[in-house]
Every structure is written in structure tokens, then in C-alpha cells.
Amino acid sequence: MSRSVWSKVFANFVNSLRPRQTKGNLMGEDYMFNKYYEIPAMHSQGHFPVHSFATYTQKGSSQKQSSQPSQRNQSQKANSSQFQQTAQEIIDLDRMVAEVIQYFLIMEQKKFPVKRNDVMKLVPGISAKNFQTVIAQAQTYLDDVFGFLLHEFDEKSGHYVLLNQVIMPENLPHQDLSESNTILFLTLSAIFLSEGCIGEDEVWNMLDILGYKPENHKKLVTSDFVRQLYINLEVIPQSDPPRMNFTWGERATIEFTKKEILAFAAKIYGQPPEQFGTLWNLADKEDKAREAN
Amino acid sequence: MASDQQKQILQYLLYKPLVSLKDLEKIYAAAYERQGRGEEIRDLVRSLNDLLKPAQLGIKSRLCEDNNEEYFALINMIESEAAKHTSEFSPAEFELFKWVLKEIVSSESGSVSSIDCINQSSYIQKLTKTDAQKALDKFLASQWLNEREGEVSLTVRALLELEPLLKKLDEDLQNCKICSKLAVKKVACPDCGAKFHRYCISKLKLKCPACHRVWRSLEEESTPSQMSLSQTLSQTSNPSTSQVPNRRNGGIRRGRSHMESDDSE
Numbered sequence: 001m002s003r004s005v006w007s008k009v010f011a012n013f014v015n016s017l018r019p020r021q022t023k024g025n026l027m028g029e030d031y032m033f034n035k036y037y038e039i040p041a042m043h044s045q046g047h048f049p050v051h052s053f054a055t056y057t058q059k060g061s062s063q064k065q066s067s068q069p070s071q072r073n074q075s076q077k078a079n080s081s082q083f084q085q086t087a088q089e090i091i092d093l094d095r096m097v098a099e100v101i102q103y104f105l106i107m108e109q110k111k112f113p114v115k116r117n118d119v120m121k122l123v124p125g126i127s128a129k130n131f132q133t134v135i136a137q138a139q140t141y142l143d144d145v146f147g148f149l150l151h152e153f154d155e156k157s158g159h160y161v162l163l164n165q166v167i168m169p170e171n172l173p174h175q176d177l178s179e180s181n182t183i184l185f186l187t188l189s190a191i192f193l194s195e196g197c198i199g200e201d202e203v204w205n206m207l208d209i210l211g212y213k214p215e216n217h218k219k220l221v222t223s224d225f226v227r228q229l230y231i232n233l234e235v236i237p238q239s240d241p242p243r244m245n246f247t248w249g250e251r252a253t254i255e256f257t258k259k260e261i262l263a264f265a266a267k268i269y270g271q272p273p274e275q276f277g278t279l280w281n282l283a284d285k286e287d288k289a290r291e292a293n
Numbered sequence: 294m295a296s297d298q299q300k301q302i303l304q305y306l307l308y309k310p311l312v313s314l315k316d317l318e319k320i321y322a323a324a325y326e327r328q329g330r331g332e333e334i335r336d337l338v339r340s341l342n343d344l345l346k347p348a349q350l351g352i353k354s355r356l357c358e359d360n361n362e363e364y365f366a367l368i369n370m371i372e373s374e375a376a377k378h379t380s381e382f383s384p385a386e387f388e389l390f391k392w393v394l395k396e397i398v399s400s401e402s403g404s405v406s407s408i409d410c411i412n413q414s415s416y417i418q419k420l421t422k423t424d425a426q427k428a429l430d431k432f433l434a435s436q437w438l439n440e441r442e443g444e445v446s447l448t449v450r451a452l453l454e455l456e457p458l459l460k461k462l463d464e465d466l467q468n469c470k471i472c473s474k475l476a477v478k479k480v481a482c483p484d485c486g487a488k489f490h491r492y493c494i495s496k497l498k499l500k501c502p503a504c505h506r507v508w509r510s511l512e513e514e515s516t517p518s519q520m521s522l523s524q525t526l527s528q529t530s531n532p533s534t535s536q537v538p539n540r541r542n543g544g545i546r547r548g549r550s551h552m553e554s555d556d557s558e
Contacts, residue, residue, distance in 0.1 A: 098349040103375035105307060105348075110381075122374050145344045146307075147300035166300045172323040 015042065024052060024087040039087050052090040092125055093134070099123045100138045104150065108162040111228050113251070116158035135160075153229065153250055161229070161251060183207065183217055184230060189265040191231070191246050192258065193279065199236070200244045225249070257290070258283035295344050298324040303341065306352070310367040311436040311450040317365055338365065349373065353453045358403065358478040359439075361492040364449035372457075381435065385420040386428040389413060391462070393438065394455070397447055398463040403478030404446040447477055469493050470503060482506065 024037025039050040100123055107114050119135075120126055126134060139150040147166035153159040190206050191198050203221065204214040222244070225231045229251035233244045259273070262283045266273040274280055295303065301324045306312070312320065314334075321329040321337060329337070342351050345367075354365045369376050380387060392413055396405040407429060414425035429445070432438040437451045452459075456475055460466050469476035471493035479488040485504040494501070499508040 094347070095349075098347060098371070099373050099375050101348040102350070102369070102373050103379065106375055106379045109307070110379075122378055124374060141347060144294045145300070145348070146303050147295070147297075164304070166297065166304055168301055168304065169323050169326075172301060172305055172320065 012042075020047070022086050022088070024050070024090070037087060037090065050087055050091070052087055052094055093130065093137075096123050096126055096130070096134050097137045097141070100126075100134055101141055104138065104142065104148075104160070104162055105146075108148070113153070113227075113229055114160045116160075151254065159229070161254075163254060179212075180220055180224070183212060183220060184225060185261065185264050186210065186212075186268075187221055187225070187231060187246065188248065188252055188256065189261050189268070191248055192261050193265060195279075197245050197247050200246060203246060221246075230255075258286050299337075299341060299344065302337070303344070306367040309436070311448055312365050314363045314365070355449055355453060355474050356472070356490075356492070357449050358452075358476075358490060359441075359446070366450040366453050368450065368454035382428070382431065385417055385424070386431065388417050389420060389425060389428050390432060390437070392417075393432070393445065394447075394451075394459060395462045397445070398459050398466050398477055401479075402444070404444040407440055407443050407445050410445060452477065471497065482508070 020042065021039050024039050027036045027038045029035050037052050041047055041049040100119060103119065103122060104114060116131075120128075120131065123134075135150070142148040142150055142162065143165070147164065148162040149165050151161050151163050153161065186207065187203055190203055194202070200222075204218075207217060208214055221231070222233060226233055226249070229249045231249045231252065232247045234247065236243050236245055258279075262273045262276060262279060266276070273283070302320055305320060317334055317338075318329060321334060338352050338354070345351055349369065349371045350367060351370045352365055352367050354363055356362065357364050382390060389410065393405060393410055396409070397403055410429055411422055411425045414420040414422050417425075420428070429438075429440075433440055436448055437455075439446050439448050447455075452475055459475070459477070467476060467479075467488045468474060469479065469490045470487045471489055474490075476488050476490055478490065480491055480494060481488050482501040482504065484506045485501065487501065487503045489501075494508070499510070500506075501508065
């Protein structure tokens with residue numbers, strides 16, 4: 001029943017003279033094909049096992065899915081030259097990816113697009129070199145786990161937005177059915193019904209009639225919606241006093257189908273969407289084009 | 294890779310991070326289109342936590358201090374830069390929030406009156422009383438605080454996610470010795486001063502596990518400072534319970550003086 005205490009003491013002493021392992025041992029893989037590495041603990045020195053996981057490796061579906069990473073202390077070294085990074089670098093990268101993921105999720109709730117510069121400023125340790133890697137990992141994770149597509153806008157390169165791919169069941173409400181959403185839909189419908197471009201006065205009139213006082217909501221429409229890339233503003237040249245036109249922003253085109261907006265407008269007018277003539281045709285054409293893609 | 298149902302549930306939790314066990318059962322039913330058994334709900338939480346690990350998020354649960362029901366919250370497991378710099382509150386609102394937290398943890402009842410919260414706006418710059426009311430509504434809507442009958446207290450979400458911050462705000466804050474979870478709404482044993490949740494100590498039939506003293510009732514044992522108050526309160530009610538049996542013997546003899554000496558003891 002001996003615990004061989006003295007031999008353990010001696011072994012610890014000898015180990016303390018050796019430099020501590022810096023590369024993690026490959027412990028195993030999980031069902032998402034993440035590789036888990038561990039630097040063994042030296043409890044007598046107060047060191048705890050250091051765990052980390054490396055990038056997703058998009059292996060083919062023929063790869064057998066392994067179960068939970070084993071906690072056995074294998075003396076296997078990390079395989080493949082890809083993982084010559086030290087354990088510390090892996091930990092830092094993981095942490096950066098987590099920060100980016102969280103940042104996107106938080107900004108998504110506010111519906112503001114994320115600029116590349118914001119990410120660079122916010123996440124400690126991120127540089128131009130690893131930005132693409134970090135974004136790519138975050139993108140894969142957000143799609144695999146939440147069903148969000150990380151979309152970069154073409155107009156202004158470096159603007160990112162999360163688009164929801166998941167259809168929520170009806171009795172699981174999760175949209176913010178607030179006033180600002182209603183006003184957004186109303187504005188987008190108005191623009192659509194005016195064949196893509198409408199003067200600001202008509203929008204204020206419409207909102208007023210429906211009970212939304214323009215003074216209260218002007219900032220929302222001209223500032224917030226534009227910032228969120230839902231609508232675009234154009235100043236009408238040679239107008240005095242300067243008036244603006246609204247058009248659909250890039251985010252609106254991606255997030256909402258014309259059919260959705262038409263259905264909304266149809267409800268307001270009490271007319272079935274099919275009776276909207278050319279607009280219905282437009283919406284239908286867009287649907288078919290999307291399906292073809 | 295999350296299943297469609299798991300993605301739906303995660304998206305719901307992003308929108309409403311705090312759910313009761315009953316809510317979670319309803320969510321399960323909505324996503325999987327059938328009632329889930331108790332084990333399945335636990336498995337769901339476990340699998341979601343595995344999915345959330347790389348993002349340093351997690352779903353934790355604990356009992357609510359008010360009604361002893363189990364609540365689940367999607368919280369941040371680290372103090373991320375992202376969370377620090379993208380607060381949903383303005384600096385003035387955040388100052389009010391911190392004040393409310395401090396008042397709640399330092400109070401005996403684990404709550405602060407909503408009127409006091411709004412009046413606190415006079416000490417905070419750039420915060421009018423209307424702003425304070427709006428801020429309070431924001432805190433309630435984002436599930437950090439609860440309000441009941443004018444008293445504002447912490448939700449399970451705040452207890453789980455803000456624990457390090459709360460411990461910093463008040464050093465005396467302890468965990469309940471019975472369930473070892475943070476105790477903000479607490480009662481203290483008058484002999485040894487150990488803090489417990491009301492439900493926890495009730496389950497142990499009012500026997501303090503540290504000093505083995507059996508409490509007579511929850512009300513008496515609130516705090517030493519409230520002892521005198523509760524003593525006078527219990528005097529008016531106790532004569533009818535504990536002293537009547539004694540009085541029965543002497544009642545016939547004492548007769549009229551019985552009535553006069555009622556409240557003098």
C-alpha cells in the first residue's frame with residue numbers, strides 16, 4: 001500500500017530542473033474536429049494543466065467523429081507542422097476568436113454593422129496578419145453553432161453584419177417587435193411602393209398619418225437606419241431648402257425579400273399582394289432569381 | 294455543429310438570456326415539437342454548454358432567492374473586452390446601476406426601494422429623474438433587476454453573471470453555508486452569524502448547521518439589530534400562544550388582573 005512518496009519527491013525534483021514543456025500534447029479531438037492540447041501540470045510548482053484548442057480542421061465527412069477529448073496524459077507530441085505554434089499562441093488565438101464572436105453577437109442585438117477598425121481596436125493582440133484567420137474562425141463558429149452568416153458588405157469593404165439563417169418556429173418569438181422595427185418596415189414599404197426612391201416629405205406624411213410623429217422619429221430614420229445600412233440618403237441636387245431622397249440600403253436588400261415587404265404593405269392597404277401589378281412581378285422575379293442562386 | 298433546434302434555442306437565449314425551468318420546458322417543446330423529459334432538458338443544457346465553450350459563454354443555473362425555483366441564464370464566462378466596451382447603458386445609467394447593486398448587497402433584505410433609486414439621480418450628473426425612471430425600466434427589461442411591490446432586487450442572471458462585481462462592492466457578502474451559492478437575500482444565525490437563504494434553513498428545519506442551534510422561528514432570527522423590534526412584535530402576538538397555556542392555571546385565580554398584566558411582561 002506504499003505511495004512511494006520519496007520516489008515522487010525525487011521525480012518532482014528532477015522534473016523541476018528540466019525546462020517546462022511549452023508545446024501541448026495532443027489529447028484528442030471532439031465532434032467539431034477541434035484538436036485539444038494539454039501541457040501537463042506540475043502541481044508541486046503550482047502549475048495547472050494548460051488546455052487549449054486549435055483551429056477547426058475542415059476534414060471530410062469520412063472522418064470518424066471522436067468522443068470527448070481524453071484526459072489521459074499521453075506523451076504524444078502535437079502532430080503536423082501546422083501546429084508548430086506554442087501553446088501560449090494557441091491560447092491567445094482562441095481568446096481572440098472568443099472576443100470577436102462575443103463582439104459580433106453583442107453588436108448584432110443592436111443591429112449596428114461592425115467595422116474592421118472597431119475589431120482591430122477592441123481585441124487585444126489582433127493584427128493585420130491574424131485578422132483574416134480570426135475572422136474566418138469566428139465565421140465558421142457563428143454558422144455552425146448559432147446559424148448566423150457573417151456577411152461582409154461589398155459597398156464599404158470592412159463592414160460586417162450577422163444574417164440569420166435559422167427559421168424560428170412560430171411559438172418561439174425572438175424578434176424585437178418594437179416600434180422601430182415597425183417604422184423600418186413602413187419606410188421600406190413606402191420606398192418600394194414608390195419604385196425604389198421616395199422623397200423624405202412623403203415618408204414623414206405617411207408616418208404622421210399612421211400616428212408616428214415625425215419629430216420623434218426623424219433621428220431614427222435619418223440617422224440610425226442609415227448607420228445600420230437599411231436605407232440610403234441622397235440629397236436632391238439644387239433643392240432649396242435641401243431635401244433628401246430615401247432608397248433601400250444594402251442591408252435591407254439582403255435581410256428582407258421584396259415579397260416580405262409587399263406582404264406587409266398588402267396588410268396595411270387591405271389588398272392581397274398579387275394585386276400590386278408591376279411591384280408583384282418585381283417581387284416574384286427576385287424570388288426566382290434567389291432560388292436559382 | 295449544432296442541430297437546427299439547438300440553433301433556434303440559442304438564438305432565443307441571446308434575445309432572452311434568463312429563463313425559468315418552466316420556460317425552458319416550453320422552449321424545448323417549441324423547438325422539438327414535443328414535451329421533453331426532465332433528463333432531456335438537462336442534456337440539452339449540457340450540449341449547449343459544450344457548443345458555447347469556444348465563445349466563452351455558458352448557461353448556468355441556480356435557485357431564485359425569492360421563490361426557490363430554478364432559473365437558467367446565458368452568461369459570459371470571462372470579462373471580455375467586447376462586453377466591457379459595448380455596454381448597453383450610458384455612463385450615467387451605469388453609475389446608477391452600480392449604486393443600485395451596492396445598495397442591494399449591503400442591505401439586509403437584498404433589495405432597495407425603487408423610489409430611492411430614482412431619487413439617487415440627484416447625485417449623478419447628467420441624470421434627471423425621468424432618465425432614472427427610464428434607466429430603471431431598461432434594467433428590468435434586460436433582466437438584470439426585478440421589481441416587486443416597489444422593491445428592486447437582483448435577478449438570477451445578475452447573481453450568476455455579476456458575482457465577482459458584487460463581491461467587490463461589499464466585502465461582507467458571503468455564500469449561503471447550506472447551498473454554497475451567493476446569498477444576497479439572507480438571514481443570519483444570531484449565535485454564530487452564519488448566513489443562509491430562508492429556504493435553505495427552512496429545509497433544515499431551522500437548525501443551524503454550524504452551531505447546531507435550533508431557531509424558534511425565521512422572524513426572530515432576522516438580525517441581532519432587529520431582535521428588539523421582533524421581540525416587541527412577538528410580545529403582542531405570543532401571549533395568545535405561549536403564555537395562555539401557563540395562564541390557564543392561574544387565570545381563574547388572577548381573574549381581573551390577568552387582563553391588566555397582559556402586555557407588561
